[in-house]
Each structure stands twice: as C-alpha cells, then as structure tokens.
Amino acid sequence: MENVKTLYVSGYKSFEIGVFQDNDPKISVIKNILKREITTFLEEGLEWVLVSGNLGTELWAAEAVAELKNDYPELQLGVIYPFKDFGSNWNEKNQASLAKVERLADYVNSVSHQPYQSPAQLKLHTRFLLEHSGGCLLIYDKEYPGKTQYFLKDAEKFSERFPYEIRLITMDDLQNSVDE
Structure with a gap:
C-alpha cells in the first residue's frame, strides 16, 4: 500500500466511552496512543490529519496533532464538517471545545455549505473523507x-475498490497502552 499523505482520524464520541470531564484519565491514554500511531504515519510521509469536529476522539486527535506539531511543524490539521453550522446547537462548553479545535486547525471547511437538512449530507461527508484521504485511524472496537x-463499514467497502488503509485502535490496544 502506498504511503498515506492524508489521514482521517475518528472514533468513539466522549459519551460512548463514558468520558464526561476534561480531566478524565482516559483522555491522556487516548491522546498518547493517537500520537504514537500518527507518528508512525508521519515517519511514512503523512502530511495532513483530518477530523470532522465530533466530541471525543476527534477533538482529542486535534489536540494530539497540535502537540505533535512541536516536533513535526510540517504536519497540517484540517477540520471538515459535514454541514454548515455544525455544533451550533451544542452547549456552551462543547462549542468552546469546537472553537479551540478550529483555532488549532490549518484548514476549516464543510462539505455541505447548507445547515443540516438530511442524512444525505452525512453520506456525502463520508464519501468526501474517503476520497480525500489515503487511510483512517479509528479508535473503535467491533465488540463495543x-x-x-457506519464510517468503518463504508471505509471497508471503499477499500475493496481503492487502496485505502484502515487502522483500528481497539479496547485491548487502549488497555495495553495503559499497562505499558
């Protein structure tokens, strides 16, 4: 498989893994494993990391990328929302987290330039991410x-027709990284 130049990073939303506080120790475990995995991609030629701005893994990935930029200043972060005004109905704390990620980003845009109208916008967003990245790094475990x-299923289908790397970080991987 050719080297991944653009990597989409996603995974569990904070509530899906029971993270409700910014000081939850799970966050540093997740950020550390993300930094380790992204560094591996960087050593193979990675240039861009994309996230969609979802709470949880994607926001922590953006923070991890910002930290990695100290050692890899050429690394770029893109935030690609599915639709205009993404997150505008979130509470103040979550909107502040999203605004922070936008400040960390080198590029911010949305696939649809309309506010949310239908699930079709989410499908277009997924297609855009698959067509504009060479792989994905997902904190996801099929047992949980x-x-x-939904993204993983689409990525697996996409990878049957096009070279697309899918790397999963499972619950066991997270547990093992704590034990190291």
Whole structure:
C-alpha cells in the first residue's frame, strides 16, 4: 500500500466511552496512543490529519496533532464538517471545545455549505473523507458498537475498490497502552 499523505482520524464520541470531564484519565491514554500511531504515519510521509469536529476522539486527535506539531511543524490539521453550522446547537462548553479545535486547525471547511437538512449530507461527508484521504485511524472496537461503525463499514467497502488503509485502535490496544 502506498504511503498515506492524508489521514482521517475518528472514533468513539466522549459519551460512548463514558468520558464526561476534561480531566478524565482516559483522555491522556487516548491522546498518547493517537500520537504514537500518527507518528508512525508521519515517519511514512503523512502530511495532513483530518477530523470532522465530533466530541471525543476527534477533538482529542486535534489536540494530539497540535502537540505533535512541536516536533513535526510540517504536519497540517484540517477540520471538515459535514454541514454548515455544525455544533451550533451544542452547549456552551462543547462549542468552546469546537472553537479551540478550529483555532488549532490549518484548514476549516464543510462539505455541505447548507445547515443540516438530511442524512444525505452525512453520506456525502463520508464519501468526501474517503476520497480525500489515503487511510483512517479509528479508535473503535467491533465488540463495543458505536456510531463509528457506519464510517468503518463504508471505509471497508471503499477499500475493496481503492487502496485505502484502515487502522483500528481497539479496547485491548487502549488497555495495553495503559499497562505499558
């Protein structure tokens, strides 16, 4: 498989893994494993990390990328929302988290330039991410279903026709990284 230049990072939303406080120790475990995995991609030629702005894994990934930029200043972060005004109905704390990620990003845009209208916008967003990245890094375990399963299914189908790397970080991987 050719080197991944653009990597989409996603996974569980905070509530799916029981993270409700910014000081939850799970966050540093997740950020550390994300940094380790993204560094591996960087050593193979990674240039961009994309996230969609979802609470949880994607926001922590953006923070991890910001930290990695100290050692890899060429690394770029893109936030690609599915639709205009994404997150505008969130509470103040979550909107502040999203605004922080936008400040960390090198590029911010949305696939649909309309506010949310239908699930078709989410399908277009997934297609855009698959066509504009060479792989994905997902904190996801098939034994613990969550919303990421929908992207993973589409990515698996996509990878049958196009070179597309799918790397999963499972619950065991997270547990093992704590034990190291």
